[in-house]
Amino acid sequence: MQRVDKKLRALERKYFGMDSPIRVAIVGCGYSGVELAATISERLQGRGIVQAINVERTILPNAPPGSRESALKVLSSRNVELLLGYFVRCVRRDIRTGTSPEFTDDEAVHDILEAHNHDRFILELQPAERGLESQVVEADLVLWTVGSKPLLPQLEPSDEPIGLPLNGRGQAETDETLRVKGHPRIFAVGDASAVRDRSGKLLPDTAQVAFQQADFAGWNLWAAINGRPLLPFRFQNLGEMMTLGRYDAAISTKFHRGPDVGGSDRSHSQEISVLNPVTNRRAPVKGRDQLVN
Numbered sequence: 473m474q475r476v477d478k479k480l481r482a483l484e485r486k487y488f489g490m491d492s493p494i495r496v497a498i499v500g501c502g503y504s505g506v507e508l509a510a511t512i513s514e515r516l517q518g519r520g521i522v523q524a525i526n527v528e529r530t531i532l533p534n535a536p537p538g539s540r541e542s543a544l545k546v547l548s549s550r551n552v553e554l555l556l557g558y559f560v561r562c563v564r565r566d567i568r569t570g571t572s573p574e575f576t577d578d579e580a581v582h583d584i585l586e587a588h589n590h591d592r593f594i595l596e597l598q599p600a601e602r603g604l605e606s607q608v609v610e611a612d613l614v615l616w617t618v619g620s621k622p623l624l625p626q627l628e629p630s631d632e633p634i635g636l637p638l639n640g641r642g643q644a645e646t647d648e649t650l651r652v653k654g655h656p657r658i659f660a661v662g663d664a665s666a667v668r669d670r671s672g673k674l675l676p677d678t679a680q681v682a683f684q685q686a687d688f689a690g691w692n693l694w695a696a697i698n699g700r701p702l703l704p705f706r707f708q709n710l711g712e713m714m715t716l717g718r719y720d721a722a723i724s725t726k727f728h729r730g731p732d733v734g735g736s737d738r739s740h741s742q743e744i745s746v747l748n749p750v751t752n753r754r755a756p757v758k759g760r761d762q763l764v765n
Contacts, residue, residue: 476512476613476615479613480494480512480515480516493519494516494520494613495523495610496516496521496615497523497593497595497611497613498522498523498525498614498617499595499614499617499618500525500616500617501524501525501526501530501531501532501554501556502533502534502617505526505531505615505618506524506532506547506714509522509547509552510547513551514718517550521551521553522552522553523553523609524552525555525595526554526555526556526557526558527559527600528556528557529556529557529601531543531544531547531556535724536724538722539724542722543714543716546716546717546720555607555609557604558597558604558607559598560596561597562595563614564593565594566594592612593611593612594610595608595610595611595614596608620663621641622642624642624664634658635654637653637654639666643664644664644665646659646660646666648667648705649703650667650685650692650705651692659689659693661689662682667707675707680709684707688703691703711725
């Protein structure tokens with residue numbers, strides 16, 4: 473995030489007093505992309521244009537509906553342009569070199585030099601489905617929040633490959649005990665594992681899932697060594713929180729209504745603003761708000 477802040481500061485100096493807006497393109501509208509879009513648009517306000525690109529026709533496809541609606545409301549209020557249903561075919565540089573005075577090696581002056589010798593990026597967008605036309609987007613800053621992939625294939629020894637069963641995303645296929653299929657003494661957790669819930673749906677690649685998996689994997693590793701029965705992993709969804717700038721966030725909670733243990737789960741999502749109880753003023757929500765001046 474420090475590199476993003478440094479780049480934004482350089483762009484703010486370059487465009488200071490000019491009519492041309494700072495253009496930021498964010499590729500991917502998952503949690504990271506949406507949080508960045510909300511935070512950067514809050515910082516730039518009328519001085520910039522933020523465009524968020526996603527291959528799906530919606531943002532936050534894995535989020536609860538309430539969180540998605542809250543995020544859409546915030547992005548709309550900050551004039552974030554959503555380009556949904558597109559994938560980026562290519563990104564190329566459009567080099568624009570300007571004249572500049574003599575500079576020293578000072579870090580702050582290096583930022584100014586970087587702003588004067590400025591590269592603008594050209595993104596060619598290809599429709600992911602019918603009914604949309606190709607588009608070209610110009611950006612001073614491109615933030616890429618898609619395409620993360622486990623490095624399990626690179627971990628295998630080249631002389632004697634283990635032959636881990638991997639899915640299309642490079643994750644190890646596991647059984648319900650987090651044990652890699654076909655390898656009774658290898659367990660996988662977090663982004664490296666492809667664990668499914670009782671309905672057969674893959675669990676999300678989130679820290680909440682990984683933390684809960686760690687306890688089960690630790691026990692099951694000990695149990696496998698000592699000939700004890702292994703425990704099946706059961707994910708307990710505790711809800712989620714998402715920062716949408718300095719003063720806004722979305723929270724989704726899971727809770728039971730009433731004392732009946734057999735009652736159904738009820739979910740609740742809402743946009744929140746944090747109030748300081750002393751001053752009765754809105755207080756910053758911790759997260760990516762370090763990008764906001």
